[in-house]
Amino acid sequence: MTEMAQSTTASRRSAQVVAARLGRRYSAERTFRLLGLAAVVISIGFLGMLLVSIVGKGATAFLQTQVALEINFDPAVIDPQGTRDPAALDTADYQQLIRTAMITRLAPDADRTTRRDLTAMISAGAANQLRSMVVANPALIGTSHAVWLIAKDSVDMVMKGQASRQAGVGGNTLNERQQGWLSDLESSEQIRKAFNTTFFSVGDSRDPELAGIWGAVAGSFFSLLVTLVVSFPLGVAAAVYLEEFAPINRWTDVIEVNINNLAAVPSVVFGLLGLAVFLNVFHLPRSAPLVGGLVLALICLPTIIIAGRAALKSVPPSIRQAAAGLGASPLQIVAHHVLPLAMPGMLTGTILGMARALGETAPLLMIGMVAFIVDIPKGPLDPSAVLPVQVYLWAGSSERAFVEKTSAAILVLLLFLVAMNMVAIVMRKKFERRW
Amino acid sequence: MSEHTVKSYDEELAHLTSIIARMGGMAEAQLAAALQALAKRDDDLAQRVIDGDVRIDELDQEVQSFAVRLLALRQPMASDLRQIVGALNISGEIERVADYAANLAKRTLVLNHLPVAASFTGVIRLADLVRSMLKDILDAYLDRDIGKAIEVWNRDDEVDGMYNGVLKDLIDQMTEDSGTITASTHLLFIAKNIERIGDHATNIAEALHFQILGTQPKGMRPKGNTVGAPA
Amino acid sequence: MTASLNAMLPLGTSKVVAKDLNVYYGDKHALHTVDLDIRAGEVTALIGPSGCGKSTFLRCINRMNDLVDGARVTGALTLDGDDIYDRSIDVVQLRARVGMVFQKPNPFPKSIYDNVAYGPRIHGHAKDQTELDEIVMTSLEKAGLLGEVEDRLQESGTSLSGGQQQRLCIARAIAVQPEVILMDEPCSALDPIATAKVEELIDELRENFTIVIVTHSMQQAARVSQRTAFFHLGKLIEVGDTEQIFTNPQQPLTQGYITGRFG
16 A cells, blocks of 8 residues: 555545544533533522512512501690790600600590500600601691501511411411501501612611611621722732832742731621730721721732732733833833733732622621611721621511511612622723733 | 755755756767768768757757746745756757757858868867766765866867867868868868857856856856967 | 944944843852843844743843842843943833843733823923823834724723734833833734834834844844844853854854754
């Protein structure tokens, strides 16, 4: 056989060998792809189950049961002097007006016990509703009209279906009489479920129907603000120094190892550090977002530094060399060329760190952000709670009504996270440059 | 010299050299045959020499086109470039040598039919000298022998001297016996042709010198005096 | 070769002189005792097989080797008589006098205008915006690129073709008005037409700059340079006029490399 013919036969034979194995290789690939798909489906399945259960439990928290009552703004009760003095109006007995309205509507000849049962159906915050109405508009005094007042959580639970309609059974804490009044109000359409604006406007409360998430949201916001302001510049500067300017010797090796380890340290340890240093040595205000933010910044820092260094490393050396060749100093090379190109990666690292910080509970417990705070914090120095801690506190409450609030708080937390990620993606797109 | 990384390049350069070698051998043979035809008064041989010249012309064409191909396709540098340019030059010189040999044969045909002959021993001796130059320079080309090339280059002096002697003898012969004028004139041209072959052999030596060393041989090219000038 | 009328560039004088230059990368001895004269107003080509040290030598001239860890340079390398490895020399200033064009075109991911303006900006060569505009336009024109990009100066430099990008890099380098331009295989990533344009550009630049070009293509070295230096295994084997190197090199190693007889 000539050399040409020999090599043709050889290649034909090798083609046959390849063809024989081809079937097995394709089936292995199919199996692999199916496994991958199954993994994705299972993961999405779990996520779906989680979301469904949370939404199922928490959706109703966004509604609030309200009762329509004909309130007679009796000047005899609220402004006996007739002076319309704001201080007097502020301290008037609005609860009396509610009591009167309830009695008039549902049990005109009620005795003491009946009266107590009646008022037990309306929330204690209803009096505040009336107070703010009158203080804002004193002209209401002497008039009389219908006001939608917040119902008590026992009524709220029945209306939302979280408790049974049978008095005293299946979570229903109303007695027979109250249940009867409830049905009465329903039939005359004087009771409704409206959007729960209270949830988004006030802080925590002992009464579930008056509890809101806004205090925790503001607290989380200020904490993350402090975290961002502290950890981003420090992290970026540290990453730039370690990657671009630090000499390569034993010390920088030690630093690198330590940073990598810090990223894995349990966050509770940072809480202890915060307690010992920020609170006991520097005497910063306890439970303030400032301290929380500083502790979270320490937690974020290793992540940002590591991601930042990786982003800096990924900038191609050709860009650096081109800049160096033109006579740019090392700082100019980093500031004008390397850092802008590494920014998307750094932002990703920052968002990862911040997202983790948003959900951290243990270290914040250590520094005291677990207190029962009612007021909405106005700045990083006011005491506050944060979203995950609020979830923790509500989850520990015995009242049935707090169950839905916990799930709703989790939903708000997730929404916060999604919003942060959106911001991150937008910023990344803005900074991303092809090279 | 070590080999080219691309073997076919070396093969092509060797092919070029082999064509030149073949041309050289054929030109030598043509010259020898033409002189033989003159000495032995052989018409057939002379005719064969005349007919055979076309084959050397064809080989020259082959060298030209092959050299151009090498220049275009191989981008030769340094020694390779000089070798190819040298081959172009040397091929042209060998082709002229063969032309002169054919010319010699043509004149032999005429001489053979003249009533009165002339003495051509001098011419034969001149021819032998030039043949040895030609043989030596073609050997030097194949062996890349620079020493031999320089030595051949210097021998042109001797050829010129001998040519002058032959010229003088032929003139004397013509003055003595006017019947030999026709024959002697033809022999004069033949002697001139042979002297020119010597010049071409010297040209080949110069081309070979440039091919091997990249420079021209030093010194004035040796030129003997012509007849008539003060000795 | 016409005599240069530029008073700053007396033809034939030495611009960059290397004497006894040795370069070590850690323990590896990359360049051995190189003595080489680069003449002003000429294109000097550095040729040799891979790893022979020609790029290393090139990078010594603008001290880009400083960016490599463990690089050590001994011996003298002078620019107009001043030792560039002297402690008093500011590397940033040196690189404003000695520009570099790299093998793979590497424009900044900025606009074409900003690419060319970057050098003059950081060195403060322009007093105001008009002056900067002028520098950018002149450089683009000298690089033969202005006609092709003048209506899209704000587009990204990376949107150009390979050949245009390389000419942009050349424009960027000459915007700083250096005295010497170093080119490290500038055409190896370009197609023949783009290569021809760059070679024509080098010919024109020769009037105002001294150019040192490292190239793998001997034909390019033959076309473009007036002097050629052949490196092998870290040593300078032969240097001479380009014509002489390519028709009659003196060293057998040079001959072997040029004719392709390296085993």
